[in-house]
Amino acid sequence: xxxxIMGNHALSYGAKxxxxxxxxxxxxxxxxxxxxxxxxxCANGELDAKFVKVESEHSAMAASIGASAVGARAFTATSAQxxxxxxxxxxxxxxxxxxxxxxNINRAMGPPWSIWTEQNDSLSERDTGIMQVYCESNQExxxxxxxxxxxxxxxxxxxxxxxxxxxxSHTYEPVDIPEQSLVDEYLPxxxxxxxxxxxxxxxxxxxxxxxxxxxxxYKIEVxxxxxxxxxxxxxxxxxxxxxxxxxxxxxxxCEDADLILITSGTITGTARIAVDILxxxxxxxGLLKIRVFRPFPIDEVRDVLGGAKKxxxxxxxxxFGHSGIFFAEVKSALYNNSNRPPIWGYxxxxxxxxxxxxxxxxxxxxxxxxxxxEELIWIGLKKG
Amino acid sequence: xxxxxxxxxxxxxxxxxxxxxxSSMRVNKTASWRNLKPIIDYDKCKPxxxxxxxxxxxxxxxxxxxxxxxxYDYCKGCGICVEECPRKAITMHREER
Amino acid sequence: MIEVRLHGRGGQGSVVASKMLxxxxxxxxxxxxxxxxxxxxRRGQPVTAFxxxxxxxxxxHYRIYKPDHIIILDPTLLGQINVTEGLKDGGWIIINSxxxxxxxxxxGNFKIATVDATEIAIKHRxxxxxxxxxxxxxxxxxxxxxxxxxxxxxxxxxxxxxPAKPEENAMAAxxxxxxxMLE
Numbered sequence: 001x002x003x004x005i006m007g008n009h010a011l012s013y014g015a016k017x018x019x020x021x022x023x024x025x026x027x028x029x030x031x032x033x034x035x036x037x038x039x040x041x042c043a044n045g046e047l048d049a050k051f052v053k054v055e056s057e058h059s060a061m062a063a064s065i066g067a068s069a070v071g072a073r074a075f076t077a078t079s080a081q082x083x084x085x086x087x088x089x090x091x092x093x094x095x096x097x098x099x100x101x102x103x104n105i106n107r108a109m110g111p112p113w114s115i116w117t118e119q120n121d122s123l124s125e126r127d128t129g130i131m132q133v134y135c136e137s138n139q140e141x142x143x144x145x146x147x148x149x150x151x152x153x154x155x156x157x158x159x160x161x162x163x164x165x166x167x168x169s170h171t172y173e174p175v176d177i178p179e180q181s182l183v184d185e186y187l188p189x190x191x192x193x194x195x196x197x198x199x200x201x202x203x204x205x206x207x208x209x210x211x212x213x214x215x216x217x218y219k220i221e222v223x224x225x226x227x228x229x230x231x232x233x234x235x236x237x238x239x240x241x242x243x244x245x246x247x248x249x250x251x252x253x254c255e256d257a258d259l260i261l262i263t264s265g266t267i268t269g270t271a272r273i274a275v276d277i278l279x280x281x282x283x284x285x286g287l288l289k290i291r292v293f294r295p296f297p298i299d300e301v302r303d304v305l306g307g308a309k310k311x312x313x314x315x316x317x318x319x320f321g322h323s324g325i326f327f328a329e330v331k332s333a334l335y336n337n338s339n340r341p342p343i344w345g346y347x348x349x350x351x352x353x354x355x356x357x358x359x360x361x362x363x364x365x366x367x368x369x370x371x372x373x374e375e376l377i378w379i380g381l382k383k384g
Numbered sequence: 385x386x387x388x389x390x391x392x393x394x395x396x397x398x399x400x401x402x403x404x405x406x407s408s409m410r411v412n413k414t415a416s417w418r419n420l421k422p423i424i425d426y427d428k429c430k431p432x433x434x435x436x437x438x439x440x441x442x443x444x445x446x447x448x449x450x451x452x453x454x455x456y457d458y459c460k461g462c463g464i465c466v467e468e469c470p471r472k473a474i475t476m477h478r479e480e481r
Numbered sequence: 482m483i484e485v486r487l488h489g490r491g492g493q494g495s496v497v498a499s500k501m502l503x504x505x506x507x508x509x510x511x512x513x514x515x516x517x518x519x520x521x522x523r524r525g526q527p528v529t530a531f532x533x534x535x536x537x538x539x540x541x542h543y544r545i546y547k548p549d550h551i552i553i554l555d556p557t558l559l560g561q562i563n564v565t566e567g568l569k570d571g572g573w574i575i576i577n578s579x580x581x582x583x584x585x586x587x588x589g590n591f592k593i594a595t596v597d598a599t600e601i602a603i604k605h606r607x608x609x610x611x612x613x614x615x616x617x618x619x620x621x622x623x624x625x626x627x628x629x630x631x632x633x634x635x636x637x638x639x640x641x642x643x644p645a646k647p648e649e650n651a652m653a654a655x656x657x658x659x660x661x662m663l664e
Contacts, residue, residue: 002507003504003507004500004503004504004507004513004515095402095403096402097401097402115519115520115521116519136540136542137538137540156401156402164542165519166516166517166519167516167519167542167543168542170516170517170519171514171515171516171542172499172500172503172513172514172515172516173503173513173514173539174503174507174512174513193400193401194400194401194402194404200408200410201408201409201410202404202405202406202407202408202409203404203405203409203412204402204403204404204405205402205403205404206403206405208403212393212399212403215393215395215396215399216399216402216403218396219396219399219401222396223401266542267542268540269539269540269541269542270540270541270542270543272540273540273541352519354543354544355543356543356544356546357541357543
């Protein structure tokens with residue numbers, strides 16, 4: 001059924017269709033409607049799940065871990081400072097191998113207070129071991145929640161579904177909400193190999209010295225590494241059932257492109273418009289959207305970018321003292337590759353600053369006119 | 385119910401994904417840590433449940449009449465019950481094994 | 482692609498109006514996107530919402546700077562903010578006003594349509610007399626002027642999306658549609 005819904009509700013519908021059993025969340029702008037709708041669904045019986053009211057995001061993730069540990073499918077959602085407060089428990093969810101799905105609405109970190117989009121909140125969780133997927137439409141948000149449970153539960157790794165504040169969270173778009181029976185066919189019930197069970201009590205996560213901690217870390221990396229193929233498989237089957245799908249990366253008009261732009265999140269749709277305008281003017285410009293950020297799609301990035309003469313990466317985030325984070329990731333993926341096009345790094349749209357097709361075209365122009373790559377270009381900075 | 389197993393593996397291939405004890409805690413008895421043993425003097429005990437509340441394991445169970453029983457299979461001998469008992473009804477004794 | 486900007490005040494239903502229009506456009510077999518001016522909304526404060534209409538899925542995710550049409554839910558905004566900013570030549574301005582279009586004191590290369598949405602809202606008991614909710618009435622005038630959305634689609638969308646009084650809201654839209662004054 002096609003319905004016009006906001007991005008936040010796309011997360012809620014994704015969770016509902018996945019038949020989540022426990023939802024533990026704490027409200028924060030711009031995430032609030034995600035849990036408002038889910039709590040309504042629990043209250044009116046549409047969704048047979050336990051809604052756990054908690055006093056903080058730290059507790060939201062802790063409760064989700066407990067739920068997942070007993071074998072329940074658990075979902076939570078947050079944003080910015082809430083995600084930062086959850087940080088310790090995200091490490092725990094990974095180490096405990098609890099496949100929780102977390103919706104995060106990208107919001108700039110304070111101070112100064114901001115409620116608008118920026119990716120520094122989710123990217124600060126880069127090294128925890130949670131998978132990360134960046135979405136560009138409400139349809140993709142809903143579908144990614146469903147896909148995430150499938151991949152997460154297979155690998156016993158949590159996953160973060162990421163969407164831009166307001167540009168998706170509060171934007172209404174038509175979304176195809178599939179039949180429950182079709183989702184049931186796609187997503188089997190969660191059946192973990194180990195679970196907290198009073199009838200068969202085991203200890204979990206107790207003190208593990210250096211004799212085995214190292215091996216347990218290795219096993220997280222093995223799962224992350226497998227995740228690349230699992231996402232591809234999960235998507236193939238999703239396409240078969242639902243007639244739409246998404247890649248680890250998505251390339252647009254890259255085959256013959258001299259210059260390839262790199263984007264993530266909602267800047268992608270805007271950049272496609274810019275690519276179309278530039279193509280009409282005869283410029284060979286392409287676009288690579290990075291959708292799955294963890295695990296990082298190293299092979300796909302190498303494949304798509306290998307033939308380009310120049311690459312320009314647009315980051316709605318910054319690792320202070322270095323560069324844009326996607327820029328750094330792409331650059332490191334290319335370093336040991338035989339084809340290494342020069343890459344320019346642009347910081348744009350922090351704190352929800354609008355990124356328009358004109359912004360993207362300015363980035364293309366500046367890259368075209370430059371002979372030596374620059375790693376940190378602040379586009380649209382007000383000077384004076 | 386599985387038998388007690390030593391929590392050890394050859395390497396990454398036979399390990400579980402997370403730190404989990406392979407044998408059930410029903411058979412994996414943890415009282416071997418104990419070198420002092422709490423003993424309840426039931427003449428002094430006026431069942432109040434405080435030892436049951438404080439036992440961190442929990443290795444103190446309550447009978448139907450509310451009186452406490454120490455489960456020596458899991459009691460690690462931490463002595464918290466001794467500290468907390470308001471009637472000084474629990475005392476520590478040297479473990480004889 | 483057709484782009485629309487809505488001006489109202491917090492509590493009048495500008496954002497809901499944009500969503501109702503998007504739902505109706507979907508019923509027409511087209512693609513739509515509706516979004517508020519991103520920020521903090523308060524009752525009485527000027528509020529802006531946006532709407533995009535296209536024949537294919539909409540990938541644009543940025544503010545609308547050059548709208549094709551403008552909807553003004555509250556005539557007192559006319560003197561307070563530059564409501565015509567960026568409006569494309571030949572576009573429609575739909576204003577909630579009891580005046581006829583030629584009596585509206587804004588000039589430019591655009592067409593004006595008016596409807597007394599406040600009176601229609603009060604008549605159908607939408608909101609209160611002190612704070613009538615005029616969004617569904619102004620929608621009726623918008624589709625009369627621009628013909629961008631089918632009347633049946635919008636009436637059905639209003640019935641589905643109204644937080645309260647679905648029938649009354651649909652009647653208000655129809656009454657506004659029938660009584661819109663076009664330049």
